[in-house]
Amino acid sequence: MTRLxxxxxxxxPPTADATGSQGGLAVAIGEALRENGGVWFGWSGQRVxxxxxxxxxxxxxxxxxxxxxxxxxxxxxxxNGYANKTLWPLFHYRIDLTEYDRSFDAGYARVNQRxxxxxxxxxxxxxxxxxxDYHLIPLARELRAxxxxxxxxxxxxxxxxxxxxxxxxxxxxxxxxxxxxYDLVGFQTHEWLEAFCDYFQREADAEVGDGVxxxxxxxxxxxxxxxxxDAGAFKEAAKSAEALAARERMRESIAGRQMIVGVDRLxxxxxxxxxxxxxxxxxxxxxxxxxxxxxxxxxxxxxxEIGSYQEIRNKLDALSGRINGAYAEVDWVPLRYVNxxxxxxxxAGIYRTARLGLVTPLRDGMNLVAKEYVAAQDPAxxxxxxxxxxxxxALQMPEALLVNPFSQEEIAEAIAEGLGMRKAERIRxxxxxxxxxESCDVRRWRDDFVAALEAxxxxxxxxxxx
Ligand code: GDG
Numbered sequence: 001m002t003r004l005x006x007x008x009x010x011x012x013p014p015t016a017d018a019t020g021s022q023g024g025l026a027v028a029i030g031e032a033l034r035e036n037g038g039v040w041f042g043w044s045g046q047r048v049x050x051x052x053x054x055x056x057x058x059x060x061x062x063x064x065x066x067x068x069x070x071x072x073x074x075x076x077x078x079x080n081g082y083a084n085k086t087l088w089p090l091f092h093y094r095i096d097l098t099e100y101d102r103s104f105d106a107g108y109a110r111v112n113q114r115x116x117x118x119x120x121x122x123x124x125x126x127x128x129x130x131x132x133d134y135h136l137i138p139l140a141r142e143l144r145a146x147x148x149x150x151x152x153x154x155x156x157x158x159x160x161x162x163x164x165x166x167x168x169x170x171x172x173x174x175x176x177x178x179x180x181x182y183d184l185v186g187f188q189t190h191e192w193l194e195a196f197c198d199y200f201q202r203e204a205d206a207e208v209g210d211g212v213x214x215x216x217x218x219x220x221x222x223x224x225x226x227x228x229x230d231a232g233a234f235k236e237a238a239k240s241a242e243a244l245a246a247r248e249r250m251r252e253s254i255a256g257r258q259m260i261v262g263v264d265r266l267x268x269x270x271x272x273x274x275x276x277x278x279x280x281x282x283x284x285x286x287x288x289x290x291x292x293x294x295x296x297x298x299x300x301x302x303x304x305e306i307g308s309y310q311e312i313r314n315k316l317d318a319l320s321g322r323i324n325g326a327y328a329e330v331d332w333v334p335l336r337y338v339n340x341x342x343x344x345x346x347x348a349g350i351y352r353t354a355r356l357g358l359v360t361p362l363r364d365g366m367n368l369v370a371k372e373y374v375a376a377q378d379p380a381x382x383x384x385x386x387x388x389x390x391x392x393x394a395l396q397m398p399e400a401l402l403v404n405p406f407s408q409e410e411i412a413e414a415i416a417e418g419l420g421m422r423k424a425e426r427i428r429x430x431x432x433x434x435x436x437x438e439s440c441d442v443r444r445w446r447d448d449f450v451a452a453l454e455a456x457x458x459x460x461x462x463x464x465x466x
Contacts, residue, residue, distance in 0.1 A: 002036070002126050002127065002128050002454065003036055003037055003038050003039075003124060003126065003127045003128075004032055004033060004036055004038035004039075004127070004128055004129075004130060004450065005038055005039050005040075005041060005119075005122065005123065005127050005128070005129045005130070006029050006032075006033065006038065006039070006040045006041065006130050006132070007040075007041045007042060007115065007119065007129060007130070007131045007132065007136060007139065008040070008042045008131075008132040008133060008135075008136070009042055009043055009079070009083070009132075009133065009135040009136065010042055010043055010045055011040050011041070011042040011043070011044070011065045011066075011067050012026045013026065013030060013040060013058075013060035013061050013063045013065050014026045014027050014029075014030035014031075014060075014061040014062075014063065025227070025442060027230050027233070027442070028230060028442040028443055028445070028446045029446065030061055030062070030063045031443070031446075032446055032450065033063045033064070034062045034063055037064075038063075038064070039064045039065070039066050039122060040063060040064070040065045040066070041065075041066045041067070041115075041119050041122065042067060042068075042115075043067065043068060043069075043070055043079075044056060044067035044068065044069050044070075046069040046070075047069065047070060047071065047072050047075055048069040048070070048071055049071065049072070050071055051068075051069070051070065051071045051074065051114060052069070053068070053114065053117060053118050054068070054069075055067070055068055055118050055121075055122070056068070056069075066119075066122055068114070068115070068118050070111065070114075073107065074107060074110065074111050074114070076107065077103050077104050077106065077107020077108065077110075077111075078104075078107040078108045078110070078111035078135070079111075079135070080303070080305050080306055081099075081101065081103070081104035081107055081108070082104035082105060082107060082108035083108065083134060083135045084303055084306055085098070085099040085101075085104065085306060085308075086098055086099055086100060086101075086104055086169070087134045088134065088158070088269075089268075089308070090161060090165065090166070090168070090169055091134060091158050091159055091160065091161050092158065092159060092161075092269040092362070092363045092364075093159075093161060093162075093165060093362075093363050094268065094269070095165055095168050097268065097308045098168070098169075100169070100170055105170075105171070108138075109138065112136060112137075112138045112139050112142050113142055115136065115139055115142070116139060116142035116143050116145075116146055117146075119143070120143070120146050120148070123143075123148060123150060125150070126150075127150050128150060128151045128152075128153070128450070128453050128454060129143070129148075129150055129151070129152045129153070130152075130153045130155065130449070130450070130453065131152060131153065131154045131155075131182070132154075132155055132157065133155070133156060133157050133158070134156065134157075134158060136154075137154070137175060137176065137178050137179060138175070138178040139152075140152045140154065140178065140179075140181035140182045141178040141181040143181075144181045151183045151184075151453055151454070151456055151457060152181070152182050152183055153182060153183060153184040153185070153186065153449065153452075153453035153456070154179060154182045154184070154185045154186065155185075155186040155187075155225065155449060156185075156186070156187050156188070156192065156365070157188065157227070157365050157366070158365040159188075159191075159192050159195075159363055159364070159365050159392070160187060160192040160193070160195040160196045160199070161195065162195055162198075163195070163198055163199040163202055163203065166199055167203075173203055173204070176199070176200075177204070177215075177216055179220065180215065180216050180218040180220050181218075182220055183220065183221060183453065183456040183457065184220070184221040184222070184223070184449075184452055184453045184456040185220055185221070185222050185223075186222070186223050186224070186225040186449055186452070187222075187223075187224050187225070188224065188225070188226055188227060188365045188366045188392040189224055189226060189365075189366070189392040189395050190224045190395070191392070191395065192224075192365070192392070193222060193223070193224045196222070197213060197222070200213060200215050204216060208222075211223055221452065221456045223452055225445055225448050225449045225452075226366060226392065226395075226396055226440055226445065227366050227368070227442060227445045228368075228371060228437065228440045228441040228442045228444065228445055229368055229371045229372055229375060229437065229441060229442055230441060230442050230443075231371070231375045231434075231437050231438045231441045232438075232441075234344075234348060234372055234375040234376060235375050235376070237344055237345045237348040237376070238345075238348035238349060238351065238352045238375070238376035238377075240345045240348070240349075242343065242345035242346060242349065243345045243346065243348045243349030243352065244349065245349070246342075246345075246346040246349035246350055246353075247349045247350075247352065247353050250349075250350065250353055251353075254353070257291075257292050257293055257294055257332075258292060258293045258355040258356070258419055259293070259294060259295075259296055259353055259354045259355060259356075260279075260293060260294070260295045260296070260354060260355065260356040260357075260358050260415065260419075261295075261296050261297075261298070261350055261351060261353075261354035261356070261357055261358065261373070262275060262295065262296070262297040262298070262299075262357075262358045262359070262360075263297075263298045263299075263347060263350075263351075263369050263372075264297075264298075264299055264359075264361075264369065265299070265300060265301075265302045266299040266300060266301045266302055266309065266312065266313055266316070266339065267302060267303070267309070267312070268308060268309070268312045268362075269361055269362055269363055269364060270299075270360075270361045270362075270364070271360045271361050271362040271388065271405040272297070272299060272312070272316055273312065273315055273316060273319060274360065274362065274405050274406060274408070274411070275297075275358060275360045275405070275411065276297075276316065276319045276320060276323060276335070277319070277408045277411075278360070278405075278407075278408045278409075278410070278411025278412050278415070279295050279323070279334075279335070279358075279411065279412070279415065280323050280326075280327075280408075281408040281409065281411065281412035282411070282412035282415045282416060283323070283327050283334055285412055285416070286416060289416075289419075290327065290334065291329065291332050293334075293419060294332070294333065294334055294335065294336060295334065295335050295336070295358070296336045296338070296350070296354070297320075297335065297336070297337050297338065298338050298340070298341075298342065298347070298350075299316070299337070299338070299339055300339060300340055300341035301313060301339055313339075316337070320335050320337040323335050347372070348372070348375075348376045349376075351372060351373045351376035351377070351383075352376045352377060352378060352383075354373075354383055355383045355384065355418070355419060356383055356384050356385075356386060356415065356418045356419060357369075357370070357373035357374075357383060357384070357385045357386065358386050358411075358415070359373065359385065359386065359387050359388060359391065359393075360386065360387070360388045360403060360405035360411060361388050361390065361391050361405065362388070362390060362405055362406065363390050363391075364388070364390065364391040364392060364393070365392050366391065366392040366393050367387075367388075367391040367392065367393040368393075370385060370387050370391065370393045370397060370400070371393065371397075371437045373385055374397075374430065374433045374434055374437050375434070375437050375438075377430055377434075379427075379430070379431075379434075380427075381423065381426075382426050382427060382430035383418075383426070383430075384400075384401060384418035384419075384421050384426055384429070385397065385400040385401065385429075385433060386400065386401045386403060386411070386414045386415065386418055387400035387401070387402055387403070388402075388403060388404075388405040389402045389403065389404055389405075390404075390405060396436050396440060397433055397436060399428075399429040399430075399432040399433050400429070400433060401414045401417060401418055
């Protein structure tokens with residue numbers, strides 16, 4: 001049996017505790033690695049004064065992890081720099097926030113080389129290698145340069161930007177042509193796949209066939225593989241003792257009101273500012289109803305060393321203060337804004353308690369919160385999902401109330417419609433949504449990608465030079 005090597009920026013091995021803080025992704029990848037004795041390779045999250053190249057092999061939750069420490073300059077230039085100040089905003093259509101700095105390019109190239117050097121001794125002839133996300137686009141090129149002929153697949157978790165935006169990136173073609181060193185390149189949705197094909201058709205006269213694209217004298221398999229959640233585990237988590245305790249704890253303070261919930265990393269792509277403004281519009285438009293509801297927004301901070309993340313946090317602090325200052329009463333606040341993370345089972349309990357899930361990213365590769373909200377609902381009395389039309393998930397979840405997240409009116413109207421929706425319609429929509437969440441779950445995503453990668457051996461003549 002072929003062994004799977006998973007490579008991602010950070011390694012997050014599954015914990016023994018299924019209701020712990022782990023996401024479905026870690027669990028699903030963990031399972032695949034356990035089944036075939038594979039390895040998860042990436043950065044340990046540790047910073048050291050000087051890169052040593054030492055690989056730390058460990059067994060955690062039944063999975064073998066292989067991690068390397070990075071030096072301070074690597075973290076600044078590769079992780080905080082090229083990955084999160086350049087590629088993340090650019091791929092989320094935010095060229096206003098994109099920073100271009102040559103030292104970032106150098107750091108990104110260096111870390112990809114370091115990953116290739118340290119991964120190389122671990123690779124066995126029959127292994128298949130699955131590389132994740134925008135941090136590691138050049139990794140296959142680096143591995144091929146070191147003689148690796150194994151099958152290598154790449155999955156992009158975030159959107160692929162329109163060609164004219166991508167063209168603002170200095171040396172864009174040099175970067176993305178590195179994807180032709182993979183055997184398979186996968187995206188969350190057909191929309192991102194189309195944008196990817198469009199870029200190479202215009203910039204490199206690529207030819208697109210059935211599930212393949214050829215350019216630069218090479219052919220790569222391409223496809224859409226929408227990621228899902230571990231629906232069964234999430235459904236169970238929503239009924240666990242921890243979730244029940246969370247619901248009980250909230251019940252008193254809810255005091256018969258309807259709760260709206262948002263759960264997002266504190267990231268400008270998640271549309272939190274626009275969401276708060278849309279909710280403020282709802283409060284302004286519905287003075288007679290507004291004290292019967294409140295919005296709980298959970299937003300644990302991320303990437304807080306980066307200026308644009310500090311700015312969005314400051315904006316949200318000010319905006320939440322303004323909304324509460326303007327609308328609160330002595331016994332009611334309209335917005336509970338919490339900058340802290342919670343265990344998954346607690347989150348599941350909170351989702352289940354909320355009459356409305358508000359998921360309004362400005363741009364999102366997929367968005368798993370939308371799927372978690374659906375999975376956590378009580379089938380006999382489910383809540384309503386309000387979902388941005390610009391999340392990849394919208395293509396799979398047309399029964400949600402889809403909104404343009406840039407429009408405060410649309411958000412306000414969807415909140416009003418969702419809170420007033422009759423039970424029969426809530427159940428009808430939820431059943432359709434849940435069908436999709438359960439059938440397109442994280443295992444199917446993993447199995448489809450791995451099967452496509454296993455089948456992706458290209459004819460020898462088309463293979464990139466070793
Ligand atoms: C990227 C892409 C794509 C959030 N707060 C807490 C917490 N979370 C968990 C959620 C969810 C996960 O984080 C967030 O996943 P998303 O999919 O919503 O967004 P990104 O982090 O931006 O993920 C995205 C994803 O990759 C997978 O391919 O869908 O488009 O941007 O699982 O529940 N978890 C816990 N406490 C929190 O407070 N335990």
